[in-house]
Every structure is written in C-alpha cells, then in structure tokens.
Amino acid sequence: MNPRRRFIKYSALTTAGILASPALLQAKRRIAPSDQIRVGLIGANNMGFGILRHHLALPEVVCAGICDIDQNVLDRRIKEVNDLTGKSPERFTDFRKLLEKKDLDAVIIGTPDHWHCLIATAACEAGKDVYVEKPMANSIGECDLMAQAASNYGRIMQVGQQQRSGQAFIESRELVKSGYLGKIRKVNIWSNFNYGLGNLKKSPTPVPDGVDYDFWLGPAPKRDFNPNRFHGSWRHFWDYGGGLMSDWGVHLLDMAIWIEENPAAPSRVLTYASNVNLENRDRDTFDTMNVLYPKKDFLINYDMNGGLQTGPYGKPYGIGYVGEKGTLVVNRNGYEIYPEWDPEAKAPKIEAKKLEGMKESHNLHVANFVECIKTRNQTICPPEAGRIAALHAHIPNIAARVGAEELIWNDAKREFEGNKAANELVWPSYREPWVLPKG
Template identity: 30%
Template sequence: MKSTVLTRRGALKCSLAWAGAAVWTHRAPRALGFTNANARPRVAAIGTGSRWCQRATGIDGPHGSAPSFVPFGDYVAVCDVDADRLGLAVDVVQEWTGKAPDAYGDYRRVIDRNDVDVVQISTPDHWHAKIAIEAMLAGKDVYCEKPMTLTIDEGRLMCEVCRKTGRVVQIGTQQRSDESFLTALAIIRDGRIGTIKKATCAIGGGPTSPVIPQVAAPKNLDWNQWLGPAPDAGYRYLAGDNGETQSWSRCHYEFRWWYEYSGGKLTDWGAHHVDIATWAMEKGATGPTLIEPLAVKHPVPFSAGFPTDDTQYNTATEFLIKATFADGMELEIRHDGDNGILFEGTEGRLFVNRGKVAGAAVDDLANRPLPDGALRAVYKGKEPTDHFRNFFDAVVDRSEPISDVHSHHRALTTCHLAGIAARLGRTIRWSPTAEKIVDDPQAQSFVSRAPRNGFETEV
C-alpha cells in the first residue's frame, strides 16, 4: 500500500499547498448545482454497510445516508471489502439511477479516479481518517460518518489537511441539523438559562458479549484489508440473536465494542451528544483541562490500559466521567439516565434529545418567542436545512458546512480523553493549546497509534 500512496503523492507533488491550488481549479466547473446532469457532483461510496444503506447489508430497514445523497449527486462508484455487500450496493444504486456504478474492493481505486468529486466514507472508525486525508489530498470533498477519528492525533492531522487543501468536509453528526438541537442552542445563545455551568451527556451503556471463537473469515470478506491500519488479529464470530448482524464478532457493526477499532459508546454516541454540548458551551476551539473517571466498568480485565482478554467485547459498559474546562465549566459523560443532554445554567435548566426539548425556557417560548433569525444565527448564518443538503450546498458555494472538522475534532477530543482516562483508571490533565496530556507519558502514548506496516498515512 505504501508504494501506491507515494505514487499518488508524487502525482500531487507531495505538497499540500500545491494540492489546494490544484483541486480548486479542478473542482470549480462542477460546483454549479444539483439539477444539471453535467454539473451534479459525482459521488463514490467507500464502505457500504448499514450506515450507508441497510439494504446493502441484506436488511430491509430505513437507516443509512445514501438515499439522502441521491437528490444531490450521482453515484459513480462503490467500494467495500465485503464482496456480498458490494454486490448489493451495486444493485441498490442501479435501482435508484438506472445505471450500475463501478465496484471496487480497494478504496485506492476510488481515490485515484480523477472524475470523483465527493467521497462518502461509511467504513469502520479505524479507517475514517486515513481515507478522508487521502481523499482530500486527491482533490475530493468528503462526507465522513462519525466519529471522525480513532485517535486525537488523527483529528489534528485531519484539521491540518483540510485547512491546507481547502476541501469541504462534513462529519455525519446530523444532530447539528436537527430542529430540536438547534432550538436548544438558540435558547442558550439568547441567554434564556443564563451562563452554562454544566452539561451532562447521557449516552447509554456499552454491550457485553459471550466468548467469541476465532474462526476462518468468510470468503466474501477481505479480512486483512478490513483490519487495515489496526493491529493484526484473528477473525472472531459467533452467530446468535444479537443486533442487526444476528451475531457477535470483531467485524460488521459490532466493531464498535472493541478499542482496536473504536472508542465504544464514548465515541459512538459521545460523538453526537458531546459534540452538541461542546457547541452549546462554545468550546469548539478549545478543550477540557482535567478528565476524571469517577466510575468505569469494563467487561474484561485491563493491564496498562490494554485489555488482556481478546475473546470478548472490551469497551466500557458503564461509566461516569467528568471533564472540567479552564473556566470551571463541567461536562459529564455517563451511561445511565435519559439519553440526551441536560444543560444547567445560572438561571435554569434545559434538556434536549432527538425527541424533545424541555425546560422552563422552552415553555416560555409561547409568550416570548426567540428573535427572528435565531436558528439561522446558530446555523452559521445559513437557513437550517437537511444535514446532507447543507453539505452539498457547501460543496457548491465552498463554505464551511455545519459539522466542520475543526470543531468536531475538539469535541471528539473530549471523548477520546474520556476513553484514555477510562482505560487507565486515573485522572489525566490536558493542555488544549498544546493538545497534549500533561505529565503522564503513558497516557500521552494513547493520543496516537502506530498503524500496521503497509497502512501508513502519508502526507
């Protein structure tokens, strides 16, 4: 893989500055709108699991972002390391458009195409940053499912490459485009609950698994490529009445519960609620200074921050973690309670989740509505719209989308720090300016991870 990446980098002059100038020239003629067939962005999907479209996994379900892409862009390619899912993805796109997209098992074939304008990333978390960075360097705009990264250092690199290439990158934290959360933000911005003192993010606990045997990977799955930059590991699978895959495994969907590929609930749902809390608290350009794991439960034993049993899920199942900012503002992440975010201010409280916004300040809207344009002001000066429309509008006008890499990196850093503190079982101190853990080399070692040989990210 390394030689291929370097060859591509050579074509790009190995320079981020050059890449930025080149892709602006390349992209401009197609940033014209969504109705003209000659101007619609050409989209390639990398990762075609259930977050892309449940139908491509054999489930007749409603979930997935792909159908929301169809009004704005044309799928010209799909890519997956699972040949069965890849075949279903081809069928789904052909049904939508009347034309079969090109199909690949290797994402580099997509990155190398000059006619792809937008790369949509729906892979497991440990692949997100590498593919997104290489796509940006190759002149593509990116829609990447959350969480954006597996580590803090990946987030820093994502921000650097995005700045230097000028690419439009939207993260799939769709709550930023949800009316309930925008209303909550507008209420807070208008001072209706005073100054925020604390936000509590209830994100639900993580699952456990039985012992999962190591078995041969199915013939339709390129297990080595699925692992990619993650450590080499045997394929584990146990059929049973569990989740959308009806199994326990290290792979499809269930990868979320292994620290090798994800951060568990802390980054799965944390990427949603901690993101909103950070936005509301106006901490999108900084981070906490103290992270305390007040209570953490893991399903397997740990030593020096690493699980010692590789036969079962290993991410935290229960947790109460407090992050404190330099000004004393607190953000709690917990597994219990009503899923959502509770904001506590000097003049009241407000609760919001995907189903409701509640509190005295909400009740007061009947008598004292929000000012005109309050939601628009929260939504970066744009008219609030569908999360996918917001992305494609940004592709057209080259503006920053609502879920940008920079603020999401800061929010997700809190989630990653919570995971590090949980794994080590101790309080850690963080410098938001240096983006380093203070006086704890062992904890700092978790801020990045060395990729497996052959899967390095070259920039």
Template identity: 30%
Template structure:
C-alpha cells in the same frame, strides 16, 4: 485483488455482480444524459449499516457513480437499486482515481476514517465522513492538517447539528444566550456498551478481504463479532459507546456551553472494562500483545466521566438513558431526537419563539437548517464551511477520547488545547496514538 469482470447475465443472476478492484462498465442514453448534468459525482466508501444510509442520502443529491467496500456483499446490496450506473470496487483507492468523482462519503468502521479521508482530500475530493471521526487523539491533528493543506470541504456526520426539527440547535441557542444562566452544566447520557465473548474464530468468508478490513489494526484471526455493528465494542477499531454515541451529545454540549473551540481542560471518570482496566491500559500502551487479550469485547461497558471546560462549565458523560440535559441557575432543559422540554422552553411566548427561530439561523452560519447531507452539498457548491466542521468536531471527539484515557489511567487528566497535549503526563500522551500496521499507516 483484481477479479474477472462480470457479464450482464452474471450481474443479473447475482443482483450486483462480482465486486472487483476493476469495476463493471455499462453505458446507456439515460446514463450518458445523467453524466452530462451538473450534479456532483458521488462515490460511497464503506456501505454497510450507517455507511449505506449516508451513501443513499448523497446519491439523492448528486450523481452516484461508484461504491467501494472490502465486504463485497455490502457493496452489492448497496449498488443493486442503482443498477449498472454504480460501479463496484473492493479497493477504495480505485474510486479516488476516478475523475468523475467530486465527493465521497465514508461510512467505514472508525479505524479507517482518517486514512480514507486524507487520501480522498489529497485526490481532490470533498468528504462527508461518519462520526466519530477519529480512532485516536493523534489522528485529529492529522485530519486538521490535511483539511488546511488541501482546502477541501469536510463535513462530519454529527447530524444533530442540522436535523431533528432543530431541537438541538434551539438548545444551543438557549444555553449560549444566557437564558439558562451564566454557569452551565450538561449531562450527556448515551447508554452503555455491549459486553460479550470470548468468541470463537472462524474461516474468513469468501466475500470479505479480512486483511484489508483490519487495516492499521493488529493482525488477528477472523470472528464475525468484530465486523458489522459490533466493531464498536473493540478498542482496536473504536472507542466504544463513549465515542460512538458520546460524541453526538457531547458535541452539542460543548457547543452550548462555549467549549467547542477548545474542548475540556480537565477530564476524570470511572468505567467498567470487561477484561479489566489494568490489562486494557497495558495493551493500549503497547506493553501487552493482542494475543494476551481474550477474544472478547473490551471497551468500557459503563462509565461516569466529568469534563471541566476552560470557562468553568462542566459536562457529565454517563452511560444512562439517552438524552442531553443542559442546566443553569435560571433553567433546565432536556433534549433528545424526539423533543425539547423544560424551563424556559415551555414558558416561551410567540415573540420568544420567533426570536429563537431567528437565532437558530444565525448559529447555523446564516443558512436554513435541514438535511445534514444537504448542508454538505450546499457548502461544496459555495465553498463555505459546513456546520459540522472538522475543527470543532476534533475537539468534541477528543473530549470523548480523553474520557476513555482518564478511565483507563484511573485518574484526572489535564489538556492543553494550544499545545494539543496533556499537561505533564507522559502516560496520557502515550495513549494519544496507536502503533499502526503496515502498509496502512497514516
């Protein structure tokens, strides 16, 4: 995997140089001065798309020293604005070996999140990882165990808990305070997934380590529709829109409705699967090999699921226009990333608004809401729990995994949060994990 080190002239010609497991080293007075300050050392792992965004956010708060991506062009594009002070790697493990890295961001496809996050924590790094955190329910238990074992600070990228002028936090406060009523219902509406295929296979581009990109997932021939944004539409790498966008609104809904500590007790639903529900169920149970699937997107393209929480409150997860609705016998509010409307929001007095702002700080663990990445860096420095902690997020993403499982099985499933298992349901429990490809097992 190692490649020759680039010269300065080659670096300038290619914008960021040739990526390699061995990085490019360069020092200057300014770089030495920056390294000497008290900023946290930052490395960004997985820097295409959203991964680039969170890497840049972390770089603005710390001292960026390295990035890693098996897609070399992604790494070069990300590193280019930072010049020679950002070393480029194709193997993330080389980043974790560095003593000058304090925190990492992980913006890879979902099927790599847990492997990289656990490796990073075991190497003594604090972690900011994109959502959805896990590929499977089984991975949730592993990441919780790793956080407890290592004591590292871990923030999940469900930034609606921090940003967007606090509209989601205000919605949570209104629901939890009883202002909407005692019995609550939420509609988590997130839009549907893309359908497409079958796609033709192509030669692997020279800038991509395809086997490394696949990781734990089954070995298949390369097609460009599997990478970039579109990895989300394949069950081998993601849970589709159900987990990708679903975890954003469902995370807030669980928090607002008092289910964040447990997740749902029951889930049922129906969905449309491009290759058919029965075929996808057999594949995910390990009864069909990957070669028997068409080379097409295969996650649920549309869905309508209902979750019942232990306290009796309910959440409807649907593939409709993006918004979150919270309602009870006293009021109904709608919230998205641009607004918070409805009763009682539009009837609040100045005193009510002052109360709401004060309660938002309380629900935000006594800190002032703002940048989600800023909250992570603050918690790294004071060693406190960030607002999107791994424990509540696992419950949120598991609820979305449960929705997929209920749809695949075509029936209701019941969850025991204390036992971390489905109740009396061998098939549902079998769908909690996946067979993982060596040597990328977790």
C-alpha cells in the same frame, strides 16, 4: 447562514424529495452533467449506505462508485442503487482505485473508525471533498491529520455529527445562548444503551466467503477472524473504535461544546470507568463511565451506562442544560423546559416550552454538505468541530485505559501533562505496509 436558517432551507430541500419517486428521477434527468455532484461511498455495510441514500435523495447527486472489502455487501448495495436510480455505480474493492476517478467530486467514509484518517487524508490529497462518519478518527493524532489535510488541500469536510442540523438542537442552542435559561451552571449528559455491553463471547471462525479480511484490518493489528470484531460490533475494541463513549459520546458532548462562548478542547478531565457487567462479554471498551469536564463557562457532566435502557426524565439518552432560571432537556425527539420556581413572585422564573415529534436529521446534514460543495462555504460541522468533539471522547477513554482518574490535556502542545502512558495513546501504531499520513 445561521443554524436555524440552515435548518429551514435544507428541510425544504429534502422533505419534498422521496428517493426513487418518478418526480425525483425526472428531476435528476434534468440536471446537466456539468452540474451533477458525483459521490463515491467507501464502506457500504451500514451507516455509510444510509448516508449515501440521503445524498441520492438530492436531484444533483449521482453515485459514481461504491467500495467495500465484502463482496456480499458490495453486490447488495450496487443492486440497491441501481433499483433506486436506474444506474449501477462502478465497483471497487480498494478505496485508492476509487479515488483515482477524475470525475469524482466527493466521498462518503462509512468504514470503521480506524480507517477514517487514511482514507480522508488520501481523498483530500486526490482533490475530493469528504463526508466522514463520527467520531472523526480513532485517535487524537489522526483527527489533527484530517483537519490539516482538509485545510492544506482546500477541501470541504463534513463530520457526521448530524445533531447540529436538527431543529430540536438548533432551537435549544438558541435558547441557551440567548440567556433564556439564565446563566448556565452545568450541562448534564447521559447515554444508556443496552448494546454498550458488547456481544457474548464467540470463538474465532473462518473468514466469510467474499471478505478481504486483511484489507478490512488495514492498519490495525493482525488478528484471527472473529464475528464479534467485524460487521456491527467492531466498535467495542480499541483496534477499531472507542465503544459507547465514542459512538454516542461525540454526538452528545458536541451539543454541550456547541454552546460554549469559544468552543475548545478540554483541558482537565476527570474520569471514572469500569466494566460492571462481565457476564461472558467480548469487549475491550467500558460499559460504565462518569466523566467531568470543568470548562471556562460551565461544567459538563457525562454519565454513560451500557446495558441500561432508562435514564433521567424517562429518556435513555439526553442533554440537560441547567440554568439559573430553568433546565432545558433535549434529545432527537424534541425538547422541554422545566422552569425554576420564584418563591417571591410565587411563579415560574420563565415560561415552559416544548417541542415534540422531531425526526432524525441525517438528510439535513447531507444537504448542508452538498450545498457547501457547491458554494465552498464551511460546513455546519467542519473538521475542527469534529476534532474537539472527538477529543472529549478519546481523553476519558485514554484515562480509563491507563488507570488515570485525572488527565490534563495541553491542546497547544497536543500532549498530556505528566502522563507518559497517556501520551503513548495519542497516536496509533500502523501495521505494515500501511503508513500513518504526514501532517
């Protein structure tokens, strides 16, 4: 099924259902137990729970369990699911116990990035399908392991790059690939968000009551507890995430990759990175980056600015497909085409088009995942798409960390050419007793 037909189908499936409405609860009761899809949530504090809510808005989905290392989060989320559905999911503090459930069909992974690989590979081995938040993993090597696990165990995996399910992005891709804009010269991407600065520095504090902090760290290095490295802001530290580049970068870069004739990992990457704002900020990651990806079909130019809120065309973030006949600018709210002027014809080269009023597409992305669980068809964002998008974010981050303006990536060998320091960051080092999964 092509992306536009997917959008129409899943939009119809999800927009009619309002979670906890009497009609939806009645519909859930009519689903035979044998036709139910039982999901478990691992990592329930933020986005993971939002994704669970979208699952529960589908009549056939039941929440069988929730796992979190924070008892306070666990208490709150179990109560919310009970209030929404009239049933309390089973409670877990160790994801391995949740995966032992024989009647569990799938898991949602909403943990910090450094946990994605361990949990996803274990879930595949346990025979569970996987919805994993983006970026796919916290390192290049871990992305490979996850893709291999999904293939080896025949599991359905959806990576949470939900823009692939959004109408504005689907229509934009169709317009680009149809040739409406003419030959694409380059794709300009920008993301300007204040939170990219990270938090102001704080002193270490005691571990909050109810939190198993050692389990939260998991394979990451042992460190004293600091609220800046915990809920909500962990992504600014290399141990757990990749900053604004891996948070928004994979979303936006994926939309450039999606229009390639044969989507592929980047080979040559040129990176400028700096921390411009040093005013008592607590972060490892960079607030300012410019990255060039020379591709076979066109150039991708990514401009990232933490601490800024405005950008080209009056949008804090967006993608501009620059064609010979016009430029199409798109973000989650919609798109607009800016035609080039034909001086001989004294007229625009193409007709201007516009789409406005779009909303988030998490619900459509979830509906696609659930449909693929039933049909065993490939999801709209399968593991290889997640891997390639993650590489476009990880490579410039690695370049910036090792001080390389240019890196050459050999995807066949899964290594950088001529840069030992960069190759040392392809794979993470796991803290005992955690062990990196085997491919």
